[in-house]
Amino acid sequence: MPSGPDLSHIDTWVFDLDNTLYPVSTNLFPQIDVRMKTFIADLLGVSLDEAFKIQKLYYHEHGTTLRGLMINHTVEPDAFLDYVHDIDYTILEPNPELRRVIKELPGRKLIHTNGSESHAEGVLDALSLEGCFEAIFDIRAGAYIPKPDPNSYERLLRSHALTPESAIMFEDLVKNLKPAAELGMVTVLVKHDSDAASSNPDIHCHHVIEDLTDWLKQAVYPRTVS
Ligand SMILES: [Mg+2]
DSSP, rough: OOOOOOOOOOOOEOOOOOOTTSOGOOOHHHHHHHHHHHHHHHTOOOOEEEEEEEEHHHHHHHSHHHHHHHHOOOHHHHHHHHHHHHHOOOGGGHHHHHHHHHHHSSSSSEEOOOHHHHHHHHHHHHTTOOOOOEEEEEEETTOOOOOTTTHHHHHHHHHHHHOOGGEEEEOOOOOHHHHHHTOOOEEEEEEEEEETTOOOTTTTSEEEEEEEHHHHHHHHHHHOOO
16 A cells, blocks of 8 residues: 555645646746736836836735735725736646545645636635635735735634644745744655746645545545545
């Protein structure tokens, strides 16, 4: 029988959305990136090149571009979120195998995303993962404070009465796993395919994986069939 990691104490499964539930190679996120750049160029009356610099500066300084825009330019968050998430979700492929595996995970399943709920719904519908999750904890639910700010995780735990010691978090960004590990959660880094720079694991990543569906099968099925 194959042996996976011991997850017998896990009763809550928390998933990041973008580039975690679908591979980065899908190129969905670049559509959002372009929309953000255009929004900033229009807002500030600057060139697209200048807007891109501002976008990345705010992302690195504040965790999300939106947070930087709210602090520095009092941007209304919902207007920004609606604009940047007006993208084509049909480039995502349905993933019935991941659906089956997530459905069978024992316990509660939630999404924790720095995007909006409607964006999460668009992604989940396109992946055929609708109805797999008890809740979507989006950036609005987090009072527009993004991961990796510890506040975002504490709010998630409080809002849904989660116990970090029996929860596991899946993420494609190392920096977003640190606060989860510090709270006592088990952490899983879903590596970007052939992108070493973006997935440089550290001690806060308890497991480093390449294929979410395969890993979940390994981790859970030995327990459920025994
Ligand atoms: Mg992500």
